[in-house]
Amino acid sequence: MVKMDRKILYEKLDGLLNILKVVKEEYETIDTWANTRQFMDRLIDIYLALKTEPSIAQDAKFQDYLHESATELIWFTNYINNFMVEMEQTLNSTFYNDEWVGICWQRSAIEAIKEIYQNTCLEEYFTELDTEDLDECIAAKGEKEGYLTEQQIPSAIPSSHWWWWYPKTPSTSHVS
Template structure:
């Protein structure tokens, strides 16, 4: 696993901790964006940590560590409301993911895959997030560029070991298996 991911996941041993990390990260990021803070590094790193933690939530849910249905729904609604106030940061995050794809030869294929899976989980599982992504021309366009870059670079990467691919992610997350010649789902 990419060393940065190990650092980000340290301490995320439960769904609840991952959920708390998501809310904390998006809250800090949104506050800094709304204040027009010059601390861009903290704003973007907080957003990125929250996105990684979305994958942690999914892993926890698949392992049976789930909050009540109403708590999960409230969490998902809150996440979308926080992201809605952070469109500039979301765009910055997508630009970083694009860069991670082209740095994969050095940093590994896992990092861009985790990032892209976090985006897809947000779109698929968080009510209102798909609308935020698809109605913002900059965000939608950058996501398309990320997917094109994944397709372009993925065929040049070494296949990931099966144990490095989170089992809880659906097969529609094609980017994980692309280096192994996996079918690309459009």
């Protein structure tokens, strides 16, 4: 995986903060599902950059983002729970195209939040992000919809994100 240029990283971090601020300020008049999904999709980019280049976590700009966004995300956890409910609804519907890949990205985004924001004020809210039922739905749907090729799985995805390989087990070429 190619390392992320720091300037691009900073632009992505600013974009994430802007999404959070827009949702907070305009939550009554905007499509919060679309904004939540946009935030989660963009967070995955940051997560994969951290997996590829762990030194990003020590970067002062990243630490500033982490501190500021963690306090913003406290109220956002309800939207993340709704995000998980939407995922379950998708899992209970018929798949026609690349829905499985979308589910894998979305599930990884939930883990990304937990990992990126551990040891912050947001960590205490992780108990509300109970993924047990969601993971059961993923496993049930994955029996028919899984079976991604190695080329479809991002190289920086940790093997703990088992849904990418399901119903198989992760390959040894992926990080833990």
